[in-house]
Amino acid sequence: MFSPSVRWSLIPSALGLAAVLFAWPALADSVADLRQTCRSGHDEPPRDPFEIIARHDRALSACDALIDRHKLAGEALVATLLDRADLLAPGTGAAYTRALSDYDRVIALAPKMAIAFWKRGKARLLYMRDLPRALSDLDTAIAIDPSQAEFFVTRASIHASLAEPAKALGDLGQAIALSPRFEKAWSVRGLTHFNNGDTNRAIADFDEAIRLAPDSDDNYRFRAAARRAAGREAEAVADEAKAEELSAGKAGGPAPVTRP
Template sequence: MAAVLLLAGCQSGPTLQSISLDQAQGSAQNLSSLTEAVTANPRNPEAYNVRGIAYGRSGENQRAIDDFTTAIQLDPNFYQAYANRALVLRQLNRNPEAVADYNSALKINANYDSAYIGRGNIYRIASRNREALSDFQRAIDLNTTDPRAYHNRGLLYQLDGQHRQAIEDFSTAISMDANAPEPYSGRAVSYLALNNVEDASDDINRAIQLDGKRAEFWANQGIVLEARGDKTKAYRSFAHAAQLDPNYQPAKDGVSRTRGSAGS
């Protein structure tokens, strides 16, 4: 049972809510005023970087890339702009280009924790786990305050069956950002793997409270409920997960396992 949950839980990593474009001061500003700033000072790389952040947050990805590119052309040592462009490229699944930008940022500033975390997450998703672990560890050694480093290292520990270490990392991520749901879901996976059903239940319920629209969280709740012997409620959780994402295999598998309990 825990092995099934592990498969579902390991998919929770890539979208940790605290992922953000660097220098987030640009996100709350009006695009028109940012454009005025660019027009007033067209040689200022920071103006393009901040507007690029705003474009990225509004989903105008190509405009964001163009602004970050201009910022880099104006200041080739602007490592934050490289990392910001990398994040947008990653969101577009242009991962080799994103890695190249993270590499460029780190050549300029070898102590830039956000670039290690961003590159490490690309490596983790690509199953380049040793390289990913090295990047997350480097960010942690730099005393990062970004919870993504601990969350993603926790996912790697979890994948390796090192659940106690994973729980420690998820707990650290939660202490840094108590409102990000993914570490709660991740920690629930490892708690259940250690047969700690009560704490697993508390954590997955908290993840759903924070974000009730994630199929993987509802599927994980279903598996926790199965472990508690409550197949009727488990079926409801799996069915809700399948409704949220009809293609999510752990939800479909859970519905198949518990369907006979739906009316009991």
């Protein structure tokens, strides 16, 4: 039996424990909500350009809060760092530098995580045109996981930018072998053939890209250019008309995402 003084001394501790127990579900909900908001930056963009900016800012703030104020560890920390890096990478100056820092941190935490090397390499390709480092990252990503068609398409784009069309075509052939229904691989290979002066192979690849993604206005424009270069003017005009029709149907939608 506790003395009165001991009983009273236990009350603050008990109240403190109760407060923690009652607060814990709310804290868990708060972290879950922040995680969802952080990831929302990757959702389909809304039509309103101001809402695109607002969503980006909300997502970035949520990622910052998770990393700076909550003691994330393991997979949760890695996933949040990747989400924040992806949000920051299209920026310039300090934002891009922060993105690279987050990718670096993920790679230090998970050195066998192929997608981290792919994402860092793609950022270096798209936003800073740092082709040698981008190529090094993609080489590493493919060495870790050679089963991802997307990795080969991204590396092909780097090879094409380095004026190495044979290597680009080799990677695109591998991407198609891994994922025959991957429309982007056919489209990028068509562009590579076209830039290499091989209009017949370019047209054949654009044919397949259009079959796989019939609502892509870009592929009709690509095929129109290839058909015009091949002297097939009437077909080129028809493709351009179809591209305009599809583009008009998407009027008011979000800006297209840049291809890797």
